[in-house]
Amino acid sequence: MVRITFILAAWAFIVAAVLARSSYIEARLLRADPASIPGDAMLSGFGRERGAVLFEGHCAICHGDAGRGDSRRGIPDLTDDDWLYGSGSVSSIEQIIKYGIRSYHPRGWNIASMPAYATVQASARDGRIPSLSPGNIRDLAEFLVREQGLHADDAAAARGAALFSGAAGCYDCHAPDAKGDSAIGAPNLTDRITLYGDGSRESMAMSIAYGRHGMCPAWVRRLAPAGIREAAIYVYSLSHTAGAE
Amino acid sequence: MGCGALAGLIMAGYSLFTARGTSTLAVPPEDVALVNQQPISRSDYLLQLQTLYGVDLAHATAAQRRKVLDDMIREELFVQRGKELDVASSDPDVRAAMVGSVELEIAADALTSQPSEAQLHAYYEAHRPRYASEGIVTLRDHVFAAGESGAGSPSVKAIDEEFYFAAKIHMGESLFDAARKLPDGGVSDPIVRPDGIHVLHMIKNEKPVAFDFAAARDRVLSDYRNEAIGHLRTGDEAFLRKRANVLIADDVL
Numbered sequence: 001m002v003r004i005t006f007i008l009a010a011w012a013f014i015v016a017a018v019l020a021r022s023s024y025i026e027a028r029l030l031r032a033d034p035a036s037i038p039g040d041a042m043l044s045g046f047g048r049e050r051g052a053v054l055f056e057g058h059c060a061i062c063h064g065d066a067g068r069g070d071s072r073r074g075i076p077d078l079t080d081d082d083w084l085y086g087s088g089s090v091s092s093i094e095q096i097i098k099y100g101i102r103s104y105h106p107r108g109w110n111i112a113s114m115p116a117y118a119t120v121q122a123s124a125r126d127g128r129i130p131s132l133s134p135g136n137i138r139d140l141a142e143f144l145v146r147e148q149g150l151h152a153d154d155a156a157a158a159r160g161a162a163l164f165s166g167a168a169g170c171y172d173c174h175a176p177d178a179k180g181d182s183a184i185g186a187p188n189l190t191d192r193i194t195l196y197g198d199g200s201r202e203s204m205a206m207s208i209a210y211g212r213h214g215m216c217p218a219w220v221r222r223l224a225p226a227g228i229r230e231a232a233i234y235v236y237s238l239s240h241t242a243g244a245e
Numbered sequence: 246m247g248c249g250a251l252a253g254l255i256m257a258g259y260s261l262f263t264a265r266g267t268s269t270l271a272v273p274p275e276d277v278a279l280v281n282q283q284p285i286s287r288s289d290y291l292l293q294l295q296t297l298y299g300v301d302l303a304h305a306t307a308a309q310r311r312k313v314l315d316d317m318i319r320e321e322l323f324v325q326r327g328k329e330l331d332v333a334s335s336d337p338d339v340r341a342a343m344v345g346s347v348e349l350e351i352a353a354d355a356l357t358s359q360p361s362e363a364q365l366h367a368y369y370e371a372h373r374p375r376y377a378s379e380g381i382v383t384l385r386d387h388v389f390a391a392g393e394s395g396a397g398s399p400s401v402k403a404i405d406e407e408f409y410f411a412a413k414i415h416m417g418e419s420l421f422d423a424a425r426k427l428p429d430g431g432v433s434d435p436i437v438r439p440d441g442i443h444v445l446h447m448i449k450n451e452k453p454v455a456f457d458f459a460a461a462r463d464r465v466l467s468d469y470r471n472e473a474i475g476h477l478r479t480g481d482e483a484f485l486r487k488r489a490n491v492l493i494a495d496d497v498l
Contacts, residue, residue, distance in 0.1 A: 008249050009249040009251075009252055012252035012256070013252050015256075016252060016255060016256045019256070026274070027274035028274075029274075030273075030274035030275045031274050031287070033301065033303050034291065034301075034302075035301050035302070035303055036303065061359050072459055073463065089301075091288065091291050091292070091295070091301065095288065095292055098288060100353065100356070103353050103356055104349045104353045104356060104474070105349060105353040108353075118379045118408055119379070119410065120410040120414070131408070131410070131411060133406060133407060133408065133411065134381050134406050134408060135406055196463070209378075209379070210464065212463065213463070213467050214463070215356060215467075215470070217353070217356040217357040218356070218357070221353070221354065221357075222357050225275030225286070225287075225288070226275065228288075229288075
């Protein structure tokens, strides 16, 4: 009887000690400056381990087990260093996980929504954005092909350039130089990193014609603050070598 | 037995004094401040610092940190005071913002669950006509003035490579409905309209092409979610009405 009591008590102490240690590290993780976490081996390792579990349970269904995304579905690759929203820092990623993208959460990244120029109302939010003709859309695609340094029809590209910086209003989100704006999630159209499709004229025309409205949920009410930070650390680690910063 | 009891007490005490929402002794690690036990989130504080000064925590001066924290504390105090004063009962802007926020919360909650591929396929099959390319027409609309009986040249209106929706706007619904049925090279019967007799000559009619599921998936997912949000909002409103005590004056309805 004494022996059983001793074993139970010892077990209780061990469990308490493990829980206390985890809570202590978690508290340190939350209080730490997010920018410093990747350089702290203990915190980043703890965060990555827990974040991996959360990622598998909540994020992998869209982003894939390895976080490589799917361009057929507009799911971004989290393993590269191209960030559509924010700077790719732990705190930026944390904000995205917390409040989402086009998630309906008032604090989410909700501004950027690619209009559907081949519809009667190109943008539900801004009635000033005009519909475009099939020829206009082809010209815009040709302009983007040229901006990516590929061979393009000069006349069509010139017409597309005029539309881009004029009537179509593309410059307003994608910037006059078409290099995008990570402050609102407008992609750089001059590189060859594509969120949707294979970068061909047809896939670009498809995006211009029918719009794109990919979404990342807001997890603020589903995950605890520690879980959100841990998931952010894990996602950050996918695009960085372990512990290096 | 005594040791086990002691261990249990230690664990219970630790949980009691550190559980979220019950702590009165310290600011939880995920927050930077508590204002009457209402938390100011650490991550929101960092975002505010970045937004206001363009710096992260490591590069923020003490004055900057103090300013942002003071602003956030002030905001929380005024929000709490607003609740005490029940400003929502009198300020239409606050009421509208609250309604919008609750609707957004309902939608945000709905979006954390991902539909299965089978559900999306079923939705796609049930709404197939939606997921097709927009047709494109190039035609000539020959308009004869009424009463000329074919004498004189008609006026010719050109529709050059326009999407169906644009052609419909430019031609009017009845003419467009006649036009969309024409094959390439086809000519319509004379169509009498108030402005004359129209004869449509279809040059090229690219009819809508159905998207396969892979091509349409992006829009299918968006439509599926929007419909789910609509159902949730309707359901929430029904629930709120059901549990509410709503009295309506006899002379209103």
